[in-house]
Amino acid sequence: MHADEYALLDVTTSGSMIRRLDTGNETALPTGMYPSMARTGLAQDERFAQHQTGADHAERPQRLECIAAALDERGLSDSCAAVAVGAVDMTLVEAVHTEDYVARLRKACSEGESFIDVPDSAICPASFEVARLAVGAAVQAVDDVMARRIDNAFCAVRPPGHHAERDASMGFCLFNNVAIAARRLLNHHGLDRVVVLDWDVHHCNGTQHIFEDDPRVLVISLHGHPGVVYPGTGFAEERGSGDGEGYTLNIPMLPPSGDAAYRRAFDEQVLPAIDTFAPEFVLLSAGFDAHRLDPLAPLELETESFAWMTDAMTAAAAQHCEGRLVSLLEGGYHVDALADSVCVHVARLLEA
Ligand SMILES: [Zn+2]
Numbered sequence: 001m002h003a004d005e006y007a008l009l010d011v012t013t014s015g016s017m018i019r020r021l022d023t024g025n026e027t028a029l030p031t032g033m034y035p036s037m038a039r040t041g042l043a044q045d046e047r048f049a050q051h052q053t054g055a056d057h058a059e060r061p062q063r064l065e066c067i068a069a070a071l072d073e074r075g076l077s078d079s080c081a082a083v084a085v086g087a088v089d090m091t092l093v094e095a096v097h098t099e100d101y102v103a104r105l106r107k108a109c110s111e112g113e114s115f116i117d118v119p120d121s122a123i124c125p126a127s128f129e130v131a132r133l134a135v136g137a138a139v140q141a142v143d144d145v146m147a148r149r150i151d152n153a154f155c156a157v158r159p160p161g162h163h164a165e166r167d168a169s170m171g172f173c174l175f176n177n178v179a180i181a182a183r184r185l186l187n188h189h190g191l192d193r194v195v196v197l198d199w200d201v202h203h204c205n206g207t208q209h210i211f212e213d214d215p216r217v218l219v220i221s222l223h224g225h226p227g228v229v230y231p232g233t234g235f236a237e238e239r240g241s242g243d244g245e246g247y248t249l250n251i252p253m254l255p256p257s258g259d260a261a262y263r264r265a266f267d268e269q270v271l272p273a274i275d276t277f278a279p280e281f282v283l284l285s286a287g288f289d290a291h292r293l294d295p296l297a298p299l300e301l302e303t304e305s306f307a308w309m310t311d312a313m314t315a316a317a318a319q320h321c322e323g324r325l326v327s328l329l330e331g332g333y334h335v336d337a338l339a340d341s342v343c344v345h346v347a348r349l350l351e352a
Helices: 003-008 046-050 062-073 099-110 127-146 177-187 205-211 259-277 305-321 335-351
Strands: 009-011 017-020 026-028 040-043 118-122 152-155 194-198 217-224 248-253 281-286 325-329
Touching (some): 040 127, 040 335, 046 062, 062 335, 099 127, 127 281, 177 194, 177 205, 177 325, 194 205, 194 259, 205 217, 217 259, 259 305, 281 305, 305 325, 305 335
Parallel strands (some): 040 152, 152 325, 194 217, 281 325
Antiparallel strands (some): 009 017
């Protein structure tokens, strides 16, 4: 059955049969498919493990293995609709990144280089194609939401994307997944107002720079204060430029900020800014490294913090854009805390 047929199906009262609304014919509910109930999409793919970064690297395949195991164990993956993961068309990547950078990355991977641009950004021969899959998942998720096949989605992808600049890799990131998804919404779907909320503990320098002069994309980032936390950008004074002035909102959090400080930031800054902007689509750069157990940063969020933060964003999406929301994994390096936090996040997306 093709995904486009979802709209033609309804679940009968018993829940075990589906009925085509056009013909009235009933058939048994296919295993793993919940046509009327699965309103949250989930992108996962074992090929993401082929991006090998080395035994000591924080951004390693085990991150997604732990997430997949936890989602399975808690029955969450079965409750979601699968988002198809395929290699993105390179014209979409080049709508954000320079041809020169794309060519450099392709060459560095094919020649077996161990990193690109900075030692943090480890690569292997498969990394170029795996990075295309991560972008492909993000683009498919926004296309699926725009087509109303699903209401919202979480993409468990790697490599992450938010540090990647137009013309360079940075901080484990090769292609800027969320920026390419936002560009897809502007260029292909014709939207005029997209909000990107980035709650990864590290400032989204790449996403900010790509959209800093574009008033169609409001980039909001909560992150560890740039005076003490990588990458050292994201001061409150950085507010965009040209036509985009006022469409960049940086909220630096001084360590050891935790749940209460994030609640204040949402109430006083994040949610009012989103209400004023009235987005047509909500994108989340969902890093989970502001968790108190994370080894890469000194902030103090709890696993449950990601529940109310998710609720706040699904409520904003419901208020402004019929619930349209896609969340992309960025960081999160304590694998157990990461897996628990992702489960809380996906459970709340399912409840939205
Ligand atoms: Zn991070």
